[in-house]
Amino acid sequence: MNKKIEPTSATTSGKQTEIFDAIIIGTGQAAPALANRLTASGMRIAVIERSSVGGTCVNTGCTPTKTMVASAYVARMAARAAEYGVVLHHPPAIDMKAIKARVDKIVQTDRVGLENWMTGMPGCTLIRGHARFESGNEVCVDDRRIKANKIFINVGGRAFIPDAVGLENISYLTNTDMVALDIVPSHLIIVGGSYIGLEFAQMFRRFGSSVTVIERGSRLIAREDEEVSAQIKDILSNEDISIMLDAEELQFQKHAAGVAVNVKCKNDWKKISGSHLLIAVGRRPNTDDLGLDKAGIETDTMGYITVDEQLRTTANGVWALGDCNGRGAFTHTAYNDFEIVAANLLDGETRCVSDRIPAYALYIDPPLGRVGMTATQAKKAGRKIRVGTRQMTRVARAIEKGETQGSMRVVVDAETNEILGAAILGPGGDEAIHAILATMAAKAPYTQLTHTMAIHPTLSELIPTMLGELSNPQ
Numbered sequence: 114m115n116k117k118i119e120p121t122s123a124t125t126s127g128k129q130t131e132i133f134d135a136i137i138i139g140t141g142q143a144a145p146a147l148a149n150r151l152t153a154s155g156m157r158i159a160v161i162e163r164s165s166v167g168g169t170c171v172n173t174g175c176t177p178t179k180t181m182v183a184s185a186y187v188a189r190m191a192a193r194a195a196e197y198g199v200v201l202h203h204p205p206a207i208d209m210k211a212i213k214a215r216v217d218k219i220v221q222t223d224r225v226g227l228e229n230w231m232t233g234m235p236g237c238t239l240i241r242g243h244a245r246f247e248s249g250n251e252v253c254v255d256d257r258r259i260k261a262n263k264i265f266i267n268v269g270g271r272a273f274i275p276d277a278v279g280l281e282n283i284s285y286l287t288n289t290d291m292v293a294l295d296i297v298p299s300h301l302i303i304v305g306g307s308y309i310g311l312e313f314a315q316m317f318r319r320f321g322s323s324v325t326v327i328e329r330g331s332r333l334i335a336r337e338d339e340e341v342s343a344q345i346k347d348i349l350s351n352e353d354i355s356i357m358l359d360a361e362e363l364q365f366q367k368h369a370a371g372v373a374v375n376v377k378c379k380n381d382w383k384k385i386s387g388s389h390l391l392i393a394v395g396r397r398p399n400t401d402d403l404g405l406d407k408a409g410i411e412t413d414t415m416g417y418i419t420v421d422e423q424l425r426t427t428a429n430g431v432w433a434l435g436d437c438n439g440r441g442a443f444t445h446t447a448y449n450d451f452e453i454v455a456a457n458l459l460d461g462e463t464r465c466v467s468d469r470i471p472a473y474a475l476y477i478d479p480p481l482g483r484v485g486m487t488a489t490q491a492k493k494a495g496r497k498i499r500v501g502t503r504q505m506t507r508v509a510r511a512i513e514k515g516e517t518q519g520s521m522r523v524v525v526d527a528e529t530n531e532i533l534g535a536a537i538l539g540p541g542g543d544e545a546i547h548a549i550l551a552t553m554a555a556k557a558p559y560t561q562l563t564h565t566m567a568i569h570p571t572l573s574e575l576i577p578t579m580l581g582e583l584s585n586p587q
């Protein structure tokens with residue numbers, strides 16, 4: 114049985130102050146693991162959460178969306194069943210309430226598991242409410258005042274809502290509303306053609322919605338190389354998702370169908386109407402209501418907390434982890450922030466945020482796995498590069514699976530043979546990319562992979578082949 118360690122208390126200006134060894138604000142993706150390490154080292158800690166334990170990832174981000182992506186994949190394969198010689202006697206239908214029930218069950222299991230884990234840690238007190246700094250080492254939660262010499266901020270972010278004509282007069286959805294839907298919108302209009310917009314676009318198209326994506330840029334998911342953006346556009350267009358690029362200006366109005374959007378694309382105004390509108394144009398950090406000024410914690414103009422390489426803020430004894438520090442916007446970057454802070458604080462190491470190799474995936478189908486630099490970024494950084502590519506139409510496993518959209522690309526430093534980055538857009542691309550990530554982390558030359566026997570038939574077996582056919586230096 115866990116032994117509970119109680120906080121001590123002191124009285125400051127008539128108000129009882131509870132004293133802990135450490136405070137964690139927000140139960141994002143760094144907090145639970147950090148709480149575990151801190152309490153295991155004997156500290157008494159307070160963890161403060163104003164909403165659902167597990168934050169964005171568990172409740173309104175990765176977990177519900179990837180659960181929905183799985184349902185959307187089944188819907189797609191059911192619709193394509195005849196191509197595989199599988200005869201369905203009735204056309205497949207979508208039961209959105211059942212999809213939502215599956216999502217809710219998985220989310221709840223994760224959330225409750227995390228909550229039980231944290232409340233079961235000896236010396237961990239979970240406080241419900243909104244935390245605000247009173248000073249560099251004091252935090253208020255409603256009428257409770259708590260103090261600690263170490264404070265960790267893991268407050269995450271929320272959907273950014275742009276200033277746009279008419280938006281204040283209509284109802285719109287964010288990622289939080291999307292994962293709570295138990296109906297299929299007849300026409301979903303999505304503003305924003307990046308991670309959130311594209312994942313929801315494809316899944317709701319597969320559930321049966323008409324979908325229009327409106328993107329301000331001249332291409333989708335513009336952080337990627339142009340060829341990758343173009344292939345992603347083709348994948349979505351092939352499923353009859355309508356895509357409007359170069360949307361310089363938007364105006365919103367109520368409409369009998371739900372909402373109308375006037376879109377100015379290259380000086381030409383177009384009007385579309387739909388039943389539902391999703392705003393997916395980025396995130397903003399939850400730092401505007403934290404009282405950071407009282408603690409001397411600086412932010413940039415967007416509200417991201419300024420941190421150094423070890424994630425220390427400008428206030429002594431205060432760290433910021435996860436999306437709120439602007440150094441990453443993924444669950445794995447938040448978790449890596451925990452690993453850096455815990456290693457430096459508890460294990461005597463000096464790990465830095467710049468040591469990590471950028472890596473992420475876009476969960477459309479097929480998924481895009483990404484590591485390191487794109488070819489464009491590598492060239493901008495002044496590197497002489499060699500590029501390898503292979504289309505999925507030339508990958509045996511993709512052909513056998515009937516999933517030949519996409520390609521893989523790798524960027525190698527022409528002088529050092531070091532792998533600088535890669536993109537795998539294809540079935541299992543989110544998993545296969547890890548072989549390249551591990552090779553990069555080991556700082557091994559690309560020839561390490563060309564000399565490794567791979568398993569047949571896999572997508573990964575073509576990585577050495579692709580590396581054996583690199584372009585001339587460019």
Ligand SMILES: Cc1cc2nc3c(=O)[nH]c(=O)nc-3n(C[C@H](O)[C@H](O)[C@H](O)COP(=O)(O)OP(=O)(O)OC[C@H]3O[C@@H](n4cnc5c(N)ncnc54)[C@H](O)[C@@H]3O)c2cc1C
Pocket residue numbers: 138139140141142143161162163164165166167168169170171173174175176178179242243244245267268269270288309399402403434435436437441442443444445446447476
């Ligand atoms: C739709 C969607 C899909 C995503 N899919 C993926 C994916 O597939 N893979 C991936 O890696 N990333 C994904 N992300 C991003 C990922 O969810 C975040 O990067 C991740 O949750 C990291 O968050 P965090 O640790 O910074 O905090 P969060 O998870 O945002 O949690 C912060 C917590 O702090 C609490 N809080 C805030 N302010 C206060 C306060 N003042 N007092 C008390 N509590 C407070 C909040 O209630 C919240 O619970 C997705 C995001 C979205 C929106």
Ligand SMILES: NC(=O)c1ccc[n+]([C@@H]2O[C@H](COP(=O)([O-])OP(=O)(O)OC[C@H]3O[C@@H](n4cnc5c(N)ncnc54)[C@H](O)[C@@H]3O)[C@@H](O)[C@H]2O)c1
Pocket residue numbers: 275304305306307308309310312327328329330333334335360363393394395396441442443473474475476
């Ligand atoms: N698979 C994943 O790991 C995953 C999935 C979802 C979200 N996320 C995280 O969530 C974060 C937010 O994702 P996101 O897609 O909302 O934001 P984003 O910042 O990645 O992209 C926003 C997109 O909206 C466009 N845009 C901005 N203003 C616009 C306007 N007025 N009209 C039309 N288009 C406009 C931008 O050009 C851009 O393409 C990401 O940075 C990512 O880290 C990750």
